[in-house]
Amino acid sequence: MGKKLEFPKEFLWGGATAANQIEGAYDIGGKTLSAAEMTPYIELMDRSNPSETRKITKEILLESIDNKEGKHYPKRYGIDFYHRYKEDIKLFKEAGLKIFRMSISWTRIFPNGNDKTPNKKGLDFYKCVFEECKKQNLEVMVTINHFDLPLWAIEKNLSWTDKEMQENYLLYAKTVIDEFNEYVKYWLPFNEINLYAFTSKMLNDGLDEKNIMKTIISSYNDLHKLFVTQAKVIEYSKKYPNIKIGSMVADSTSYSLDCNPLNVIENQKMEHMKKFFYHDVMVRGEYPGYALRLFNELGVKIDKEDGDDILLKNNPVQFITFSYYMSGTHSVTSDEKTEGNFMKVGKNPFLKATEWGWQIDPIGLRYVLNQLWDRYQIPLFVSENGIGVLETLNENNTVEDDYRIEYLGKHFEQISEAIKDGVNVFGYTMWTPIDVVSAGTSEMSKRYGMIFVDYDDYHNGTGNRYLKKSYKWFKNFMETSEI
Template identity: 25%
Template sequence: MVGMYVVPRGMEEIIDYVKKRYQNKPIFVLENVKDLLHDVKRIEFHKAYLASLATAISFNEEEQDDIKRSQFPENFFFGTATSSYQIEGAFLEDGKSLSNWDVFTHRHGAINNGENGDVAEDHYHRYLVEDIELVHSLGVNAYRFSISWSRVLPRGRFGEVNPNGVMFYNNIIDNLLVKGIQPFVTIAHHDFPQELEDRYGSWLSPFMQEEFVHYAETCFKSFGDRVKNWLTINEPNLFADMAYIKGKYPPAHCSEPFGNCSVGNSDIEPLTVMHNMLLAHAKAVKIYREHFQKKHGGMIGIVGDALMYRPLTDDVKDREAASRVLAFNVAWVFDPLVYGDYPPEMRQYLGNKLPIFSAEETEYIKDSIDFIGINHYSTLYVKDCIYSSCIDGGDRPIRGYAFITRERNGVPIGEPTGMEIFFIVPEGMEEIVDYIKKRYPNMPIFVFENGYAPPHEEDVQVQDLLHDVKRIEFHKAYLSSLARAIRDGGDVRGYFIWTLMDDFEWIHGYNPGFGLHYVDRQTLERIPKLSAKWYKNFLTNYTPNNDNEVAGKSSFENKNVITAGLRTEQAEI
């Protein structure tokens, strides 16, 4: 038909338009035709449009409007999260050294718009008067932040501890506790002193393990009497991928077909880097458990990047490929730390490229986490590359012989966001928790990051950014999915929104806008978005409930009891 084209995405868009203009009136799609008699094309047409319609319906279920705090366990942790390089600024003040990101962001073309974190949100100067109060104003009982390695140990284990850095984090911790907020502290969140890159090649060297252990022990001594929740390394799997497969994070190592870097081997280096990070984690945990855990009564774990993966088709090969990709990404982090070795799926396809844990290493890496920490943002499709031809590196062992894609039959897996590979697929939260629950039975789970960035628009008005209804819908949908996962037996202990305020989002610069608070780039004024007000209302309009509304009972009372308390003795350094 002249003037009619196959645009499945339009189905979701027109439903969204009608819903908003007529305030959720019931909708019927009474005609949807394809002016061809060839049934194959008609089938493809209706499959695509039905998929788009399903996306529109699933993201706006009535259940999301009804999500309540009382659907989660009484002692559940609700928080928000940040990281040091992304908000602190003050990149060379008070004894801090240059970090790997300080150097990388000043390379031409490395970051969107040539931006960097030199000033960032100036959290270093504004934390006491403004930012801790922002956290408190949300009504949360937890706050996740990271410590800058370069600020506390500017030269690593061969240099002195920086007292100004220790004082800065002591002040944050103490002021959070005064307000009844539990600190969840990440020891390393993608950043470390540039000197360690220059000296060893950072995580490519086993010497980096000893550097990390010394740094972690310094943190335990300085802050452990008040910090009861430690996260050793943030997203080691994502860091290995972005820094050593794609070459988009420092030190920008990669090889064809994944990228065009001056140095690197994308098939080997990420495996070496991950091996060193996991062993560094395990050694730090060993120190913590032997010298600090009993005295301080805390918990320690790691945080993995945990996208969910679905088969592109119902074919058994694609289903196997989706399972394989989960192993190559999520289980790559957690299998060694729970079971003492890499996933069997990786051993099968990587062979002798995958490092071996010695008997001694296996002994201390096994059972080296008290909980599973994940960051979950989205879900993607997977196509098998063992029995089908693939492009873009999917046909290589390092990718598990699988191709990851965002759409099926031209239809995106969910509503797009401001991040290229992130789509709104709320059910993925329930699916990833179910995967972890089954692969690692009886392990507590924390969702340490889940957030939304709106699609980028030119010349958007600040008032529109503040009226972030879509972010509220996003979190309602994902929280509903998480509540279902808990009702189904997932021992989930906490949920943290990424992020407290708009920040420096690595290679994307300041564009994404994940924050619950808008930050004016000229004045650095923090302004609460509508989502911040919604989150506070969600958390504070709460009456403990013992009936069936509660998603699940937590075992906090009997296992890993977490208590808050101010410093009772001088921190040992």
């Protein structure tokens, strides 16, 4: 008999995905390309340091349109959720999931950006998906923009400081909220907003590798426009009292490498600017003093318009969500780094890491839940958490993924502990219930799901779904609360 965990009856257990990693059908129903679908598969030479192997630039993305070299673009095919969504949603429900976090593809709704009316075929597809979720009694959380910058924005070299980008996004966001508010209670305007501004800026302007700080500095104005645009979405959503708008931040939990006061203060600085800064603006509606000091020291001038400060103050998010995969250390006395989820952090000698260098730290999840609750006192939701592993089907058409069972169980235990600590955390969506194309490396080999999808990195295979051992374990956990 396993260990029984305590959770509120109404706790929302679920799974998370992204349109550009599952849908496929990139040229069906009027859809146009997004940046994600223009990213080629490049075999990794060093899994623990993928950024050294595959650097993506605007030029590489635009080359994908003609594709003269015949490269493979995995996110154009995903796992064919577009045609198999009923099968997948049924499997999610049978596993015991109560909520499905998914995203809508911007280019499926407004293929050309400046379309006078939304694409009906795109709206019809998502309505069918939401109807199926309703049929299966699955709550839905929607990310409006999950790392799928449209092709037209890249071609025009638009960034979030451009009015055209802001206005087209707002039209898109208002359209999907108007269309689907009766199906979707929880909305997230942007995925991992702390990473999005930087990566969007990097795609359009390129990255000066000798002066990465230059890109970081210039991205703060893009970030400000994201904050303001999100506040406008929240303001608009108030016409629908049944829906809630939350934030989504890639968590950057870190510890001081040791008790050297220099390292302690360095870690505090990092946590301020890599974590709390985003939450402070979106929850409290104002720029914190530590950020203003840094901006002054770096020569950053935030280009605010009249009314921006009032807009941010009057339209805070109603709940916080965050992705949590790993933790790291910070130090001024050590340069040993590991990489994960587009971040480089210091190695922790007390933690094990995945093949991709992501350090596994279940206790850190309890730590960050307490941090955020103590600081903000608004409902929390763990919107991404999971482990990517190289896997193949065995002779019984399953995967004996005991490591995933151990990973999930230990993280579930720490969420339970946080709830006992008094933290108001109301749900959890694992990344991901089903194998998907990796966001960072565009490979199928890095498998996160409880459901195996029969595709390799070049999309050879049947696409059929097979249940891993973790699927049956999770189903039992939903019934017994035992890990």
